[in-house]
Amino acid sequence: MRETRRLLNASKIPFKVTFKKTKENENPLLPPLQLYRAIMRAHRRLPFDQRSLGDMYVKAEFRAHKNIDNPLQIIGFLSSWQKYLQMVLQNTDQDWKKYHIPDNMLEKMSDDQIIQLHELMKGTKSLYDEDAEETNKL
Known part of the structure; x- marks a missing residue:
C-alpha cells in the first residue's frame, strides 16, 4: 500500500479514480427480506390464479434457500429474484404470454x-x- 502511494505521489500525472455506472451500480441487490416483501407486493398486481401460484413458489424457494452459506449461490439467488421482480413490475398481462x-x-x-x-x-x-x-x- 505504501509503495503504491509513493509511486502515485512521484508521478507527475494526476491520478483520478472514476467509476462507470453499470446496471449493477444502479440497482444494488436488495437484502433477502426486503426482496421477498417486494415480490409479494408486486404479486398483488397479478390475477388471482397467477398470484396464488407465484406466492406459493416464492415462499418455497426462499425457505429452501434460507440456510445457504455459499456467497456465490446467495448472490445468484438474489440477483435472479431481483430480475424477476423487475420483470413483474414492468410487464403487463399480455407481455407474459410472449416471454x-x-x-x-x-x-x-x-x-x-x-x-x-x-x-x-x-x-x-x-x-x-x-x-x-x-x-x-x-
Missing part, C-alpha cells in the same frame, strides 16, 4: 433445475386448462 427462456439460460441449468421448471410448467398448464374447462361449462 420465452433464452436457450443459453437453459444450457446453464442443471438437470434438477430443468425438472423443476418442467414441473412448474405442467402445474401452470393444468391450472389454466381447469379454468378453460370451467368457462366452457358456463
Whole structure:
C-alpha cells in the first residue's frame, strides 16, 4: 500500500479514480427480506390464479434457500429474484404470454433445475386448462 502511494505521489500525472455506472451500480441487490416483501407486493398486481401460484413458489424457494452459506449461490439467488421482480413490475398481462427462456439460460441449468421448471410448467398448464374447462361449462 505504501509503495503504491509513493509511486502515485512521484508521478507527475494526476491520478483520478472514476467509476462507470453499470446496471449493477444502479440497482444494488436488495437484502433477502426486503426482496421477498417486494415480490409479494408486486404479486398483488397479478390475477388471482397467477398470484396464488407465484406466492406459493416464492415462499418455497426462499425457505429452501434460507440456510445457504455459499456467497456465490446467495448472490445468484438474489440477483435472479431481483430480475424477476423487475420483470413483474414492468410487464403487463399480455407481455407474459410472449416471454420465452433464452436457450443459453437453459444450457446453464442443471438437470434438477430443468425438472423443476418442467414441473412448474405442467402445474401452470393444468391450472389454466381447469379454468378453460370451467368457462366452457358456463
